[in-house]
Amino acid sequence: MLEHTKGVYIVAQTPFDEAGNVDLNSIDSLVEFYRQHGASGFTVLGVSGEAGKLTSAEAQQVAQRYIERAGDLPVIVGVSNPSLAQLADFSAQVMDLGAAGVMVAPPAGIQTDEELFGYFAALFRHNEGIPTVLQDFPFASKVAMSVPAILQLVESHPEIGLIKEEDLPCLNKITRLRESQGRRVAILTGNNAMYLPLELRRGADGPMAGFSYPEMLAQVYQLHQRGEADKADDLFDLYLPLLRYEAMGFWGVCARKEVMRRRGAIAHATMRTPGPRLSAQDLAELDRLVARVEQRRGEYAGA
Template structure:
């Protein structure tokens, strides 16, 4: 059940071949790479997975391949769409494929709590009983959801079992959600894991984020859960310059894909058009930042 979720959910990239076609074989190597480095679950077809650049057939192919390769590990599929008909159709199809649940953010254009609650009433009329992650990501959705509005959605719709909290500032919002006396749901956090140790300290149940060194996410999470907070901070600090570099929107996703290619997780760093491409100067910066990470890891190993 989503409400008991904890651990590290990796927000996956969608691999494309050099010609822009979906690279299904690289999904297999990508999942294996994430599992090797501590992933407890996956979130596919999210914003950084370039979901908006896939047609419905491709989205199903990608979801199916991730679900199949993940085995017993849970997979959440992003289904946000301005079309409720397409949202509900994709939701039903991925659940039939074995998804653990779906992730939904409100569509841009919603301006009031009344509109927000009316929208989700219709969503769950169509998606009744489907386990759902409520994504609070106003940077992408352009919809601000207050804590009272989120709590009302949780109480009204039992389908919501998990909140992906990535509003900024995020820390006090996590605290206020955790202090609620209502039904408890899980909270996983995004924003490229830029604030992960602090978010765990505020009551988050883990990250739902992407990074080219997913072993950092899993190690920081496990150290923190073991009460070794200072050690978790020290590990986090090793990776922070590269993590920050990958946090620059779609450009950062492009940098992450290049790092994933270098680490053997995918065959190509291609992003679909419209999407950025790294310059020679960008590549030099990645060279320096990744070398810095590897040097500090070697020093840590002694």
């Protein structure tokens, strides 16, 4: 059940070849890369997975490939869609393929709590019984959900077992959700894991984020679990310049793909059009950032 989710859920990229076609072989290598570097599970077809650039057939193909390759690791599939009918149809498809659950953000245009509650009541009439991640990401969804509204959704809909909390500021929101006396659900955090050590201390159960060095996410989480907060902070700080570089929206995803290409996780760093391309200056900056990370990793390991 999603309520018991913890650890590192990697927001996985959708790899494309040089022509912009979905690269299924790179999904295979990417899953293995993430598995070797501490992934507890996967989230696919999210915002940074370029889900909005895929056809419906491609989205199903990508979800199926990730689920098949992940094996014993759970896969959550992003299904948010302005069309409730299409959302419900895709949810049923991925659950039949073996997904652990689906992730849903409220659609743009919702302005009141009454509209919010009405939307999710309608959604769960279609998706009754489907384990669901409630994504609180107003930067992308354009819908602000208050803590009381989120708690009411959790109490009204047992399908909601996990909250992906990436509103800003996030820390007090996590604290207020954790202090609630209602049904406990898991909380994973997003925002490219930029605030991960602080979020873990506030009661988050782990990150749901993407980063070209996923082993950092796993190691910071493990150190926190062992009560070694200072070591977790030291390790996190080592990677922060590159993490911050990758946090710049779709341009940052492009940078992340390039680093993962260099690390052998995917064959190409292609972003599907419309999407950014890295300039020579961008690549030079990445050269320096990655070199500094590798140097400091060696120093940290030898300390």
